[in-house]
Amino acid sequence: MSFHTGDRVVLPPYGIGVVSGTCHRPVAGETHVYYQVDFPNTASRAFVPVRAPQGAGMRAALTAADMPDLLCRLQDSQTLNLPRQWAARHRRVTEILVGGDPYELATLTCELRRWNIERGLPDLDRQAFRRAIRLLEQEVRGLEDQCAQDVQRLLDHAWNETPT
Structure with missing residues (x-):
């Protein structure tokens, strides 16, 4: 390429x-x-x-043409089988964050968002959640189509959610 x-x-x-x-x-x-x-x-x-x-x-970087797939991944709420044990989970989450694949980041964001809503996130998981959101926001920033705006709104909402 x-x-x-x-x-x-x-x-x-x-x-x-x-x-x-x-x-x-x-x-x-x-x-x-x-x-x-x-x-x-x-x-x-x-x-x-x-x-x-x-x-x-x-x-x-992702383009406007990629936004429908990204939005679908963010809305799909796919589960990511993250280890419950902290050290193993931290290793896996770090691999995803460093790898930078936007679709893996979206799946990680969904999983951590679900955990946050259900029970709140410990500090390091919350940091990873916010890092994943920031990385996705960087890809979406500057794209002007409606789907990109929908992705941005969803990410903004996830950033500001609190546990129920």
């Missing part, structure tokens, strides 16, 4: 960035070509090898 200047990309675990071009950088005596990825609202920048962006986990 190749990317072009201006493309929105995701670089887990950093989030959404924009390809600002390519550059040549010397590494171990050889010159290699890298995508320069800038992260909006920060001074952060990443350099990802043009030869193998997938090796760094870089992928194209």
